[in-house]
Amino acid sequence: MEKTIVAKTGNEAMAEAMRQINPDVCAAYPISPATEILQIFAGFVHDGKVKTNLIAVESEHSAMSASMGSAAAGARTMTATSSQGLMLMHEVLFIAAGMRLPIVMADVNRAVSAPINIHCDHSDTMAQVNSGWIQIFSENSQEAYDTMIQAVRIAEHKDVMLPTMVTTDGFIISHGMERLEMYPDAEVTKFIGDYKGPYNVLDIKNPITAGSIVLTDYYLEFRKANRVAMANAKQVILDVGREFGKVFGREYGLIDTYKCEDADFIVVCMGSTAGTTKSVVDELRAEGVKAGLLKIRVYRPFPAQEIAAALGKAKAVAVLDRAESLSNQAGPVATEIKSGLFDAGVRVPFASYIYGLGGREIFKEDIRKVYTDLKNLAEGKAVIETAKYIGLKE
Amino acid sequence: MAKDMIEIRWHGRGGQGAKTAALLLGEAAINAGKYVQAFPEYGPERMGAPVASYDRISDKEIFIHSPVIAPDTVLVLDETLIDSVDVCQGLPEDTGVLVVNTPFNKEEVAVRLKWKGKKLYTIDASRIAQASFGKPIPNTPMIGALIGITNLMPIDAFIEDTKKKLEKKFKSKPEVIEGNLKAIKTAYEEVKKQ
Numbered sequence: 213m214e215k216t217i218v219a220k221t222g223n224e225a226m227a228e229a230m231r232q233i234n235p236d237v238c239a240a241y242p243i244s245p246a247t248e249i250l251q252i253f254a255g256f257v258h259d260g261k262v263k264t265n266l267i268a269v270e271s272e273h274s275a276m277s278a279s280m281g282s283a284a285a286g287a288r289t290m291t292a293t294s295s296q297g298l299m300l301m302h303e304v305l306f307i308a309a310g311m312r313l314p315i316v317m318a319d320v321n322r323a324v325s326a327p328i329n330i331h332c333d334h335s336d337t338m339a340q341v342n343s344g345w346i347q348i349f350s351e352n353s354q355e356a357y358d359t360m361i362q363a364v365r366i367a368e369h370k371d372v373m374l375p376t377m378v379t380t381d382g383f384i385i386s387h388g389m390e391r392l393e394m395y396p397d398a399e400v401t402k403f404i405g406d407y408k409g410p411y412n413v414l415d416i417k418n419p420i421t422a423g424s425i426v427l428t429d430y431y432l433e434f435r436k437a438n439r440v441a442m443a444n445a446k447q448v449i450l451d452v453g454r455e456f457g458k459v460f461g462r463e464y465g466l467i468d469t470y471k472c473e474d475a476d477f478i479v480v481c482m483g484s485t486a487g488t489t490k491s492v493v494d495e496l497r498a499e500g501v502k503a504g505l506l507k508i509r510v511y512r513p514f515p516a517q518e519i520a521a522a523l524g525k526a527k528a529v530a531v532l533d534r535a536e537s538l539s540n541q542a543g544p545v546a547t548e549i550k551s552g553l554f555d556a557g558v559r560v561p562f563a564s565y566i567y568g569l570g571g572r573e574i575f576k577e578d579i580r581k582v583y584t585d586l587k588n589l590a591e592g593k594a595v596i597e598t599a600k601y602i603g604l605k606e
Numbered sequence: 607m608a609k610d611m612i613e614i615r616w617h618g619r620g621g622q623g624a625k626t627a628a629l630l631l632g633e634a635a636i637n638a639g640k641y642v643q644a645f646p647e648y649g650p651e652r653m654g655a656p657v658a659s660y661d662r663i664s665d666k667e668i669f670i671h672s673p674v675i676a677p678d679t680v681l682v683l684d685e686t687l688i689d690s691v692d693v694c695q696g697l698p699e700d701t702g703v704l705v706v707n708t709p710f711n712k713e714e715v716a717v718r719l720k721w722k723g724k725k726l727y728t729i730d731a732s733r734i735a736q737a738s739f740g741k742p743i744p745n746t747p748m749i750g751a752l753i754g755i756t757n758l759m760p761i762d763a764f765i766e767d768t769k770k771k772l773e774k775k776f777k778s779k780p781e782v783i784e785g786n787l788k789a790i791k792t793a794y795e796e797v798k799k800q
Contacts, residue, residue: 217636218636219632219633219637330648331648351671352671381671383645383648384645384671385671387645387646387648388643388644388645388671389629389632389633389642389643390641390642390643390668391636391640391641391642484671487668487670488669488670488671488672490669491670574672575672575673575675576670576672
């Protein structure tokens, strides 16, 4: 297959993926730093490069509501947002998932107010973890582009039928230009296939009720059905990731382990920081330190067993959270991993960190310090406070 | 360990094309087969306010996603910045390359910057741009100078890539295309003499 090497920002990469996916409907409202995705995509609509019906709505609550309506009427539907936009969608996200509508959304990760901040952290996505959406994080533009294409297949799989959000780190990835390998339009069209939605509420020959009231009689069963769908998503994500690898040359899984097999010290993180951590792992390996990285790609469904299996043999583990749960416990990712380790019967010296909130920079030196902490922790020389803040001005 | 990645910082004023310079160089480097990151600094940008942008260029895939704090090369698009912004921040004095767009010579600039590094270059990119395409926009000739100093990529590859890009943007203004290419070449040759 002939791949085209281009220079694209994360936002441009996601907009190009949307062009190639060519959804029937896109209902959206702009918000920084995701605005560009829609701006570029609106250009594609205007230029007739896609057949998409672009609906400019008056808020994100409406964007998700219109997306639901169109998906329920049998249209392949996409949108994009960030931060406060995603927060405003919150109510409707649950409904889209409950109604099993395979909407695909790009979310550019940004801090949430207050204080007002436009830069990257994962708080916006973390506030939606119980909504029933599949959540997939991207390390760079290439992953964002590749994952948008896979997301269509994952969301629309008959065993899943769940809305899916694909995220990038705001500004760091969304506005950073990188080398991107793009695939021919026809190959992407072939890979995603025709849209097969769960139902069509406008099909008058087969009338159905969707989103109706269900009380004590069957609500529990509906929730269980969503749980089963989310559980099924794990295998579907793996299958789609493998098939994607066969067709396009880059395989994807639930997690990505980097030099973890024999690692004494493993750092777990998500998004662009995984790349920075990779370069630290390389430096430490050259110095004889057995360092490893575990990048979580898929956060919903949460790959607890896979993570526990990868961390089980380490001498010490650190989890870097780019969001605060303000629970006075570790951050959201660290807390979930701890729960998975408990279930797997794994007891490993464990340190949790909070970093990068509101776009605070994280440098290689910061991550090196985490590995040093882990060494001290494993040797019993240090106790690491829970949710230790990295780069805090004191 | 030899450094296999070059990190570049651009200083300019809002509206001068510091971001465009970083993107233009980055895209040309990608088309020359390199791995690249190009990104501006996001702050309260206003026309005329000091801004910065960055490039990372490597033959290998780039994983790091942190800001550039210790660049190998700094380019200053507006010489009035050198009195108010610490353009040398993080630049190693022994190996760091500093390129300033200015009509003054490098001895004068070195004194103003209190910079003792040997790899200081001055180029009157605004004059070259004015003479070549009638506008004092220094970013394309500055890239020409950068390539002349660092041999980052073959100059012909950059000229060819820029030509293609400008042909799309300035279809009806061939003089802008020719002028920019001439400016790149002039700056490249002038800096080679230093």
